[in-house]
Amino acid sequence: MKIKNLLLTGALVASGLATAQSSVVVEEQENAPTISRHIYGHFAEHLGRCIYGGFYVGEDSEIPNTAGVRTDIIEALKEIKIPNLRWPGGCFADTYHWKDGIGPREDRPTIVNQWWGGVTEDNSFGTHDFLNLCEELDAEPYLAANIGSGTVQEFTDWIQYVNHDGESPMANLRRENGRENPWGVKYWGVGNEMWGCGGNMTPEYYANLYRQYATFMSSWDNDSGIYRIASGANVDDYHWTEVLMRDVPKHLIEGVALHSYSFVEWESKGPAVDFNELQYFKTIERALNMETLVQKHTAIMDKYDPDGKIDLIVDEWGGWYNVEEGTNPGFLYQQNTMRDAMIAGATLNIFNNHSDRVKMANLAQTVNVLQAVILTDDEKMILTPTYHVMKMYAVHQDATRLEIELETDSYEYQGEKVPAISVSASKDSQGKVHISLVNVDMNKAHDVALDLTSLNLKKAVASILSSDDVHNHNSFDNPDKIQVEEFNDFKFKKGNLSVEMAPFSVVVFEVN
Incomplete structure (x- = not known):
């Protein structure tokens, strides 16, 4: 372009x-390249009211639900042809131990969500709930795995639990928990924001750690169909991308992530609704900077991968403002105005125009958090301006650029x-x-x-x-x-x- x-x-x-x-x-x-439908992906973290009180209300709720997930949310997401959904984080992913979220709900341990409000969760929404939801949505699941506080064994056990069709301890455990056939999860994030909440690592250290985890995720020729996504740069940290592309062998990686949010400034992000023109302009300016970010990160990737085999995955993007008055500051609940429609439309245009390298993106987040497409209040639900942009743009999914x-x-x-x-x-x-x-x-x-x-x-x-x-x-x-x-x-x-x-x-x- x-x-x-x-x-x-x-x-x-x-x-x-x-x-x-x-x-x-x-x-x-x-x-010409295809505009991958996965550019129109979404993100659901255990954060605020995204999962509990958003997606998940429980099977006993008076709100109509499908296996505990709100039916109106399911139908709304089908309308925008949601292609993939990333879970369980975010920062939460590197404190999440997946075995705590399987088996009888009454036997599951609690977890304190140390990143988002310090609330105690009961793990009632876990692996089966999420993957069954993705089946209902006809969306690809994207699991972000725990590298920061987990182990290689825990990670590979999760892969075996959800993907293995034969006899094995984890496959048999899955069957004991009521699921005979594997889900066949393709997309796996090898940690999240390893430069920050994932462990405050240097790129050199993480590159070596990534190599270790990726080695045990599939066979050497990757015939298992697993798609490994490295935790990538924060905004314009081009050194991070340089190190990953330089130090990780190409047979161990399919995608490199990138995170960038739009706000006035980090310490004072400004209001979601009652913003002035300066705040509007600065937020739009930062959103449009995605063009520069994609170009420069792509140039680094081109240097080490001239054939374009490794994809750029922008798996967190969107507007980030001060929370609504009277809400928990750790829940990141904000309204969604026509400004957010501008961010969504312009950003998706950038991704479409760079679809030769950008193959997936995930708006943050789906329900009740940051630039959500859906907001809920008990039984009520509304669709935001961002939702409507996503629905309008669905025509680009898997079309030729x-x-x-x-x-x-x-x-x-x-x-x-x-x-x-x-x-x-x-x-x-x-x-x-x-x-x-x-x-x-x-x-x-x-x-x-x-x-x-x-x-x-x-x-x-x-x-x-x-x-x-x-x-x-x-x-x-x-x-x-x-x-x-x-x-x-x-x-x-x-x-x-x-x-x-x-x-x-x-x-x-x-x-x-």
Whole structure:
């Protein structure tokens, strides 16, 4: 993808125009990559009310449930075609011992969640519950395993418990606990944030530890189908990626992770709803920085892996703000406004455009935590603006990426600038072209002209997510304030599409 920022070129000054028209050229590319559906993954940690009081209410709850998991959440996630779900953490993963969460619930020990609020959990939601939920969702499970306080034996026992089809101590234990056939879990995280809550390790130390664990996860030629994901860098720690790519043999690794959150600043992340424009701009600026992060981490990976065999896995991303007033600060519960829709739309466009290397991503988190797609309050449930973006963008899953050349106007605040327009495009198996456009500008509309002439398309329809106030959100009193609507305010003639993108709006076109 090529991006050119019009305001930085002086084109506007030279022309004397008050506004500029952003332009997009969309073309097919030979040997174009597939946009993996796993880019649209999610994350469910034992954190706050994500699992207990979110997903899991128990089989005896008056809230309709399927084996203890809220039925309305299951149906909502099916609607956005959730491709994978990461569990049990996060920081929690490196204190979690999986055997505490199997067998009769009344016999399971408790655990103090030292990372998130110091609450005591009863381990009533464990391996069987999670993997059966993934089967119900038709989503791939992604298990993050305990490296920080666990052992190689504990890790390999878990793999055997969930994957082995023959006779073995762990496979037999699984059968005793009511599951005859293995689940066949493919995706495994070898620890989480090993530079921080996973153990405050150096990359050199972790690379050696990773090699040890990865060696015992499968056979030398990896014919077991296991996909190993190394705990990767925090934001722009390029040295971490360099060490992993340099020191880990290629036959021991399939993916390298990356974590990056969007906020004003780490110590004062700002409010989720009543933010000012400075806070909005800084959060968007940090979200758009994902483009630089992906480019630079990919360049390091290209140096050691020029054939692109190892994938970049952005398994934690999203907006992070101060918790809602009156809630436990360790629960990370926040509202979700049109600002979050901007973060979601622009970030997913970045991942789509780098789908030759980015093969999985996980929004943090699914229910009641950080940039959640679902919020609950007892029996009530609401779908957030981020949920609606995920549903709009589901058309890109497993579609062929189209090449984009973008010239964009800027969104400017107090002398600082970011690209106003974000875009990605794909072609599905039926020949339909989908184009997702985002205008992150908080104040003004931007005209966008799209050149689709090389694609020989005749008809266009569109949907939009927008509002008259960037602070607007869905609440339990007004759950449908923000909804996707049909959009007709565009022109399409002879392969040329023109649209005025409203401030802080997302539009997805379907053209065939």
